[in-house]
Structure formats: C-alpha cells, structure tokens
Amino acid sequence: MNSHKDSPMTPESPTGDLMLRTLAMPADTNPSGDIFGGWLLSQMDVGGSLLAAEHAGSRVATVAVESMKFHLPVYVGDVLCCYATLHRVGRTSMTVEVQAWVLRGGGARERLLVTDGLFTYVAMDDQGLPRPVPPLATRHLET
Ligand SMILES: CC(C)(COP(=O)(O)OP(=O)(O)OC[C@H]1O[C@@H](n2cnc3c(N)ncnc32)[C@H](O)[C@@H]1OP(=O)(O)O)[C@@H](O)C(=O)NCCC(=O)NCCS
Incomplete structure (x- = not known):
C-alpha cells in the first residue's frame, strides 16, 4: 500500500510559519491507542489563532473550521509541529491554512x-x- 508520503500530491516540506511545537503524549490517545483527532484539531486551532491574533493585533475567536484532512495517524512520541499561513483577510475575519507535521x-x-x-x-x-x-499585505510576524 502506498503511504501518503509517497503520493505525488504530498508536499516535501511545510508551508507557513512554525507557530507551535509539542509532544504527543499518552493522555492524548483515543481508545485505539493513536492520537485523538480532537487533540490534533485543538493544537492546530491554537497555532492558527496565534497567527491570526498577530495579524489582527487583538484577540480572536474561531468562527469556522473547514477542509480538515487527516492524512496519517499520529502516535505517542511524535513531535507535532503546526505551520500557519494567512490565506484570506476579510473585514473582521481571517482564514488561516494550518498544516500539522510530525x-x-x-x-x-x-x-x-x-x-x-x-x-x-x-x-x-x-x-x-x-x-x-x-489588509493581507501588511502582515508582519513577530519573532
Ligand atoms: C465570532 C462572532 C462574535 C461573530 O459574530 P457574528 O454575529 O457572526 O459577526 P458578523 O456577522 O459581523 O461576522 C463577523 C465575520 O465573521 C465571518 N463569519 C461569521 N460566521 C462565519 C462562518 N460560519 N464561516 C466563516 N466566516 C464567518 C463573517 O463573514 C464576518 O467576516 P468579515 O467581517 O471579514 O466579512 C460570533 O460568531 C461568536 O461569538 N461565535 C462563537 C466563537 C467561539 O466561541 N469560538 C470558539 C472559541 S474561540
């Protein structure tokens, strides 16, 4: 069976700014022993919100999550890295593409x-x- 990594669609390297890096722990598993998707989603939400808040210069609230794709399972001991890219800026809203790599x-x-x-x-x-x-063009990420 081809792994997702072998797919021609799979990027070689992450896109975006590294916003968050953390360790997948036993407490984050589902009953099958893999890492729970809800934990992953929450890490990605935090990573994306940091970029959005940086751009906005204020606190932000998550209003929608779309196009979530779980390509591969995550295991205890994996180091999870969330990368974020500002994808769209509206009047008060911002859409951030978040990639999670391990x-x-x-x-x-x-x-x-x-x-x-x-x-x-x-x-x-x-x-x-x-x-x-x-607007989108004026974003500066603090390091
Ligand atoms: C965020 C919130 C204050 C927005 O209130 P609202 O009455 O929808 O406000 P508006 O209608 O003025 O919409 C604000 C922006 O959100 C966008 N928006 C609202 N609902 C959306 C949805 N389902 N998907 C995408 N964008 C949405 C609007 O298009 C608008 O964007 P724009 O200003 O760039 O054009 C309100 O929806 C809320 O409190 N939601 C709960 C947030 C929350 O608790 N999140 C989880 C914890 S952070």
Whole structure:
C-alpha cells in the first residue's frame, strides 16, 4: 500500500510559519491507542489563532473550521509541529491554512504531513465585538 508520503500530491516540506511545537503524549490517545483527532484539531486551532491574533493585533475567536484532512495517524512520541499561513483577510475575519507535521523516530527523524485545514478567526474588541483587521499585505510576524 502506498503511504501518503509517497503520493505525488504530498508536499516535501511545510508551508507557513512554525507557530507551535509539542509532544504527543499518552493522555492524548483515543481508545485505539493513536492520537485523538480532537487533540490534533485543538493544537492546530491554537497555532492558527496565534497567527491570526498577530495579524489582527487583538484577540480572536474561531468562527469556522473547514477542509480538515487527516492524512496519517499520529502516535505517542511524535513531535507535532503546526505551520500557519494567512490565506484570506476579510473585514473582521481571517482564514488561516494550518498544516500539522510530525517528526517521528530517533536520530534520523522522518517528517510527515499528518493533517491540514482552513481555520477562520474573527478579530474581537474589548467588548467582544468583531473589529476590522489590516489588509493581507501588511502582515508582519513577530519573532
Ligand atoms: C465570532 C462572532 C462574535 C461573530 O459574530 P457574528 O454575529 O457572526 O459577526 P458578523 O456577522 O459581523 O461576522 C463577523 C465575520 O465573521 C465571518 N463569519 C461569521 N460566521 C462565519 C462562518 N460560519 N464561516 C466563516 N466566516 C464567518 C463573517 O463573514 C464576518 O467576516 P468579515 O467581517 O471579514 O466579512 C460570533 O460568531 C461568536 O461569538 N461565535 C462563537 C466563537 C467561539 O466561541 N469560538 C470558539 C472559541 S474561540
């Protein structure tokens, strides 16, 4: 059976800024022993929200998640890395493409795209109301 890694559609390397890196732990597993999809989704949501909040210059709320694709299972001990790219900016909303890759194995680590999706965030003001965000071209990521 061909693995997803062998597919001609599989990117060789991540797209976007590395927003989050964490270790998949036993507490994050589903009853089958693989890492629970909901945990993955929440990590990606956090990674995407950091980029959106950076662009907006304010807190953000997740309003939609689309096109989630789970390409490969994630295992305990994998290092999960979430990469984010600002995909679209509206008046108060921003759509962020989030890719989740894992680093697997010991010394010679394998890097695999496990999940990707589009997360939409709304910039919020202090009253919890949507606020305008800068256009796409003006984004600067703080390092
Ligand atoms: C975010 C929230 C305040 C927006 O309120 P709202 O009444 O929909 O506000 P608006 O109609 O002005 O929409 C705001 C923006 O969100 C976008 N939006 C609203 N619903 C959307 C959806 N389902 N999918 C994509 N975009 C959506 C609108 O298009 C608009 O974008 P724009 O200003 O760039 O054109 C409200 O939906 C909310 O509180 N949702 C719950 C958020 C939450 O609890 N998230 C989980 C924890 S972070």
